Amino acid sequence: MQNIRNFSIIAHIDHGKSTLADRFIQYTGLIEERQFRDQILDTMDIERERGITIKSQTVTLPYVSRSGQEFELNLIDTPGHVDFTYEVSRALASCEGVLLVIDAAQGVEAQTVANLYMALEHDLTVIPVINKIDLPSADVDRVKEEIENELALDPEEALLCSAKEGIGIEDIFEAIINRIPPPAGTVSNPLKALIFDAHYDSFRGTIISCRIFDGSVRPGETIRLMAQASTHKVEEVGVFLIDRKPRKELSAGEVGYIIAGIKAVSDTRIGDTITIDNRPALKPLAGFKVVTPVVFSSLYPISTDDYHSMVEALEKYKLNDAALVYEKDSSAALGQGFRCGFLGLLHLEIVQERLEREYDQSFLMTVPSVQHEFVMHDGRRVTVDNPLYYPDPASIKSSLEPFIKATILIPERYMGAVMKLCMERRGVNSRFSYPTPGRIEMTFEMPLAEAIVDFYDRLKTITQGYGSFDYELIDYRESDLTKLDFLVNGEKVDALSIIVHQDRARQWAVQVCDRLKEEIPRHQFKIAIQGAIGGKIIARSTVSAFRKDVTAKCYGGDITRKRKLLEKQKKGKKRMKMVGSVLIPQSAFVAVLRSDDEQ
Amino acid sequence: MSNDIAAGLYIHVPFCIRKCPYCDFYSVTDRSLISDWLTAFRQEVSLYEGRFSSFDSLYIGGGTPTLLNGSQVTAVMESLWSTVSLLPDSEITLETNPDDLTQENLALYRQAGVNRVSVGAQSFHDEELRYLRRRHTARQTKQALSMIRAAGFDNVSVDLMYGIPGQTEDSWIKSLECALSFDPEHLSCYQLTIGEGTVYGEMAAQGRMVPLEEEKERRFFLLTSELLTERGYLHYEVSNFARSESYFSRHNRKYWQHVPYLGLGPSAHSFLNSTRWWNTRSVTEYCQRLAQGGSPLAGEETLSEEQYFLEALYLGLRTREGIDKTLATGHDCILDQLQSAGLVRVTEERIIPTREGLLVADSLPLLFTN
Numbered sequence: 016m017q018n019i020r021n022f023s024i025i026a027h028i029d030h031g032k033s034t035l036a037d038r039f040i041q042y043t044g045l046i047e048e049r050q051f052r053d054q055i056l057d058t059m060d061i062e063r064e065r066g067i068t069i070k071s072q073t074v075t076l077p078y079v080s081r082s083g084q085e086f087e088l089n090l091i092d093t094p095g096h097v098d099f100t101y102e103v104s105r106a107l108a109s110c111e112g113v114l115l116v117i118d119a120a121q122g123v124e125a126q127t128v129a130n131l132y133m134a135l136e137h138d139l140t141v142i143p144v145i146n147k148i149d150l151p152s153a154d155v156d157r158v159k160e161e162i163e164n165e166l167a168l169d170p171e172e173a174l175l176c177s178a179k180e181g182i183g184i185e186d187i188f189e190a191i192i193n194r195i196p197p198p199a200g201t202v203s204n205p206l207k208a209l210i211f212d213a214h215y216d217s218f219r220g221t222i223i224s225c226r227i228f229d230g231s232v233r234p235g236e237t238i239r240l241m242a243q244a245s246t247h248k249v250e251e252v253g254v255f256l257i258d259r260k261p262r263k264e265l266s267a268g269e270v271g272y273i274i275a276g277i278k279a280v281s282d283t284r285i286g287d288t289i290t291i292d293n294r295p296a297l298k299p300l301a302g303f304k305v306v307t308p309v310v311f312s313s314l315y316p317i318s319t320d321d322y323h324s325m326v327e328a329l330e331k332y333k334l335n336d337a338a339l340v341y342e343k344d345s346s347a348a349l350g351q352g353f354r355c356g357f358l359g360l361l362h363l364e365i366v367q368e369r370l371e372r373e374y375d376q377s378f379l380m381t382v383p384s385v386q387h388e389f390v391m392h393d394g395r396r397v398t399v400d401n402p403l404y405y406p407d408p409a410s411i412k413s414s415l416e417p418f419i420k421a422t423i424l425i426p427e428r429y430m431g432a433v434m435k436l437c438m439e440r441r442g443v444n445s446r447f448s449y450p451t452p453g454r455i456e457m458t459f460e461m462p463l464a465e466a467i468v469d470f471y472d473r474l475k476t477i478t479q480g481y482g483s484f485d486y487e488l489i490d491y492r493e494s495d496l497t498k499l500d501f502l503v504n505g506e507k508v509d510a511l512s513i514i515v516h517q518d519r520a521r522q523w524a525v526q527v528c529d530r531l532k533e534e535i536p537r538h539q540f541k542i543a544i545q546g547a548i549g550g551k552i553i554a555r556s557t558v559s560a561f562r563k564d565v566t567a568k569c570y571g572g573d574i575t576r577k578r579k580l581l582e583k584q585k586k587g588k589k590r591m592k593m594v595g596s597v598l599i600p601q602s603a604f605v606a607v608l609r610s611d612d613e614q
Numbered sequence: 615m616s617n618d619i620a621a622g623l624y625i626h627v628p629f630c631i632r633k634c635p636y637c638d639f640y641s642v643t644d645r646s647l648i649s650d651w652l653t654a655f656r657q658e659v660s661l662y663e664g665r666f667s668s669f670d671s672l673y674i675g676g677g678t679p680t681l682l683n684g685s686q687v688t689a690v691m692e693s694l695w696s697t698v699s700l701l702p703d704s705e706i707t708l709e710t711n712p713d714d715l716t717q718e719n720l721a722l723y724r725q726a727g728v729n730r731v732s733v734g735a736q737s738f739h740d741e742e743l744r745y746l747r748r749r750h751t752a753r754q755t756k757q758a759l760s761m762i763r764a765a766g767f768d769n770v771s772v773d774l775m776y777g778i779p780g781q782t783e784d785s786w787i788k789s790l791e792c793a794l795s796f797d798p799e800h801l802s803c804y805q806l807t808i809g810e811g812t813v814y815g816e817m818a819a820q821g822r823m824v825p826l827e828e829e830k831e832r833r834f835f836l837l838t839s840e841l842l843t844e845r846g847y848l849h850y851e852v853s854n855f856a857r858s859e860s861y862f863s864r865h866n867r868k869y870w871q872h873v874p875y876l877g878l879g880p881s882a883h884s885f886l887n888s889t890r891w892w893n894t895r896s897v898t899e900y901c902q903r904l905a906q907g908g909s910p911l912a913g914e915e916t917l918s919e920e921q922y923f924l925e926a927l928y929l930g931l932r933t934r935e936g937i938d939k940t941l942a943t944g945h946d947c948i949l950d951q952l953q954s955a956g957l958v959r960v961t962e963e964r965i966i967p968t969r970e971g972l973l974v975a976d977s978l979p980l981l982f983t984n
Contacts, residue, residue, distance in 0.1 A: 091864060126616075187826060220780070304688070504951075538979065539952065539955060539957055539974045539981075540952070540955040540957075560955070561828065561974065561977075562828065562829075562832050562970070562973060562974065563828050563831045563832045563835065563974065564971045564972065564973075564974050564975075564976040564977050565835075565852050565932070565972060565973055565975040565976050566807060566852075566976055567804040567805045567806075567807050567852065567853050568804060568807065568853065569852070569869070569870070569929070569932060570866060570869050571624060571869055571875065571877055571882065571883035571884075571885075572881060572882075572883050572892065574641075574869060574883070574925060574929070575883070575890060575892075575915065577928065578921060578924055578925050578928070581924055581925065581928060581979060581980060582921075584980055585980055585983050587981055588983070595947060595951075596947050596948045596950075596951035596981075
């Protein structure tokens with residue numbers, strides 16, 4: 016156990032976490048040079064394209080120290096986004112230390128701070144690493160100052176490296192073995208293993224990633240998932256050396272995997288404790304909670320024929336993503352679909368992209384919604400995450416919506432613009448601090464609903480990319496909510512309905528009417544688009560009719576050509592939704608969510 | 615449609631003295647190829663012996679068929695008589711260029727069996743004709759029309775064009791009136807189409823020619839339809855008008871009703887039993903392949919039920935006969951919308967585009983597909 020170190024790398028997005036992991040793997044020779052590719056731990060296309068990590072990955076790095084001692088360093092790569100905070104917290108709970116990576120040019124950002132706090136909550140040893148020192152814009156002194164002032168860490172402990180150029184890698188390894196303590200734990204105690212992640216493998220079922228705190232586990236034993244209260248027979252245990260490497264057993268202090276014939280990832284819970292069924296631990300490890308979705312949206316297959324294929328796709332997808340929840344939904348305008356709950360907006364985008372790309376689905380997504388609460392006159396409390404189920408307004412006594420505490424770090428010059436954005440988004444109780452000269456940390460409270468549609472993009476735009484954002488849910492607050500509907504030629508497009516604050520209703524209605532006007536192609540007749548609260552129209556726009564498109568000639572040689580053109584157009588029509596007699600392209604539903612440039 | 619079981623026969627004469635900048639029909643200007651073409655044509659006719667039962671329409675189009683002299687037209691007809699069966703009372707149309715017509719060749723055409731003459735007048739204004747790079751003048755057209763009547767033709771169609779840059783509504787009405795003064799049995803009024811692969815198409819792509827605004831196109835179309843309807847013509851297809859049903863182009867209607875037709879000559883299309891095939895566009899290739907005993911075919915397709923349905927929809931919706939109501943089953947909502955927008959009329963059995971409906975005939979069909 017003395018020769019084991021369990022650590023994680025935490026960083027703001029783009030600060031070089033995955034590149035550093037790549038260098039570690041190359042340094043230890045785990046993989047041959049010719050098989051190597053960048054971001055090796057990010058196995059999904061979407062991770063590699065966006066340069067982010069979505070799923071945790073673990074790798075056991077064999078390292079021989081300068082003094083000739085052999086070590087097993089378990090690197091637990093964590094997702095780098097607030098949506099996956101709970102997963103990150105479980106990964107951190109499995110470590111004794113972290114590398115806190117900071118970009119030498121960008122310096123400390125909102126997520127850096129949030130990540131540090133989380134590491135400190137878990138009592139982890141923090142090793143600051145200043146990365147990208149090879150960049151011409153690198154400013155190590157400034158970053159050191161920020162480390163001292165904004166993170167309250169000793170800047171002299173910071174290591175310098177360039178993961179890209181492979182500079183300073185060995186120093187980091189040495190710091191890991193010298194500064195991070197070896198794991199504690201007692202092999203002879205009953206098994207206590209923390210599940211910090213699970214992956215789905217089509218041949219083996221669920222592969223549980225876990226950290227053994229006490230005891231040991233080996234194939235043939237029956238394990239019990241304590242929160243889940245289910246038992247499974249262990250088929251295989253092992254460690255990750257990029258590929259899975261089976262071992263005879265896993266014991267206290269180690270990080271590895273367990274395969275136990277568990278079908279779906281959702282049959283396991285991240286944060287749950289594994290013990291041995293006939294010799295159980297008395298108490299599970301602390302910190303287990305069931306993550307609940309905070310953002311909701313409905314998915315409708317573009318073609319109603321595709322409903323069943325979508326059912327299958329969601330079932331398969333769900334095998335690998337326990338955080339996604341969904342149930343049947345149905346819209347008068349769009350037909351049969353699914354109401355889905357997500358951990359946050361990034362999670363939503365990931366699910367959307369993966370369903371499209373990996374599962375070949377085409378569907379529409381409705382405007383994301385939060386979970387609202389309504390207190391009725393008869394005293395009942397109703398929770399609504401779908402505008403379709405907005406209660407009769409006459410029966411509502413009061414409405415509540417979730418609030419978050421937002422933390423934004425920006426260069427001082429953007430303060431005015433960010434304040435304006437914060438006010439537009441109904442932010443309150445803003446506070447400022449000046450951790451280092453020229454930089455501001457702003458915190459304020461705002462409705463979650465305002466943060467989930469196009470907030471981060473707007474922040475990035477107005478701060479020219481310098482603003483960073485992090486948030487946590489705080490509470491539910493009373494709010495003046497109403498339901499806003501949209502009608503196209505008198506037909507309600509229920510999938511566009513949203514529950515919105517009174518003060519924001521008109522602006523949203525105007526924006527949506529304008530967007531729809533841009534996106535709905537001209538028809539043979541005029542199309543009226545209206546935004547309405549109850550029976551009251553609060554915004555409108557019109558798509559004028561086209562009144563001439565006929566081609567003059569249609570004789571022998573023209574007929575096939577013309578039919579082919581129609582066939583092509585007909586395919587395009589499949590990407591549209593017919594509402595009443597109006598064809599609404601898929602793009603219109605997407606456009607409604609797009610960032611508003613004119614603001 | 616039920617009576618039209620006899621097929622239509624089209625002969626493409628792919629020669630022109632020069633290419634018109636708006637035209638996308640296939641033609642070449644090398645007239646030395648005419649005799650090779652004639653030989654190849656005879657060969658091609660023989661390939662179809664027995665394939666089609668009988669024909670009751672023949673359309674000699676182009677190109678410029680009047681570049682064939684009387685004896686060449688006679689030669690064409692003779693090779694037809696020997697192999698295919700043309701019913702008595704067949705409609706035999708010859709497309710003509712006004713300045714090619716003389717009393718002599720008109721008499722010969724008539725002798726050869728031509729009983730319907732289509733005159734490519736396009737306009738009765740010389741500036742417009744120059745813009746279109748036509749060879750003839752307005753005066754020549756008037757002379758030609760008089761000669762045609764004098765030669766005894768009692769089924770005459772005049773082709774006119776609107777939407778020519780520089781053309782005004784007034785000048786268009788004057789051209790129409792001028793044509794009407796010859797009491798044509800039939801009129802085809804085409805909006806100038808700027809097609810890909812034409813000289814105008816290239817000019818438009820370079821921004822040297824601006825297509826008409828939608829609203830102006832509309833005005834020309836409506837003006838034409840209203841004026842001709844007032845003068846007793848039936849607006850029976852997007853661009854076609856006839857003095858009575860008996861003067862509807864029997865041949866062209868076969869294209870719109872999926873009646874079998876045989877097209878001979880380069881680039882010509884044929885249709886039989888849901889299969890459509892077409893010849894190579896190149897005159898030299900056409901001649902070579904036939905000379906070597908081969909086939910001039912360039913492609914063919916057999917329509918699936920869905921494709922047949924789609925064609926029936928859009929072809930039908932271009933005509934005043936409209937489509938059978940069953941083709942729109944399950945689209946009542948659309949039908950209501952179109953009716954209230956005044957685009958279609960719905961009778962017991964048919965859905966018929968109104969004048970305004972014909973204007974948007976390109977996009978109507980997709981409203982009735984799934």
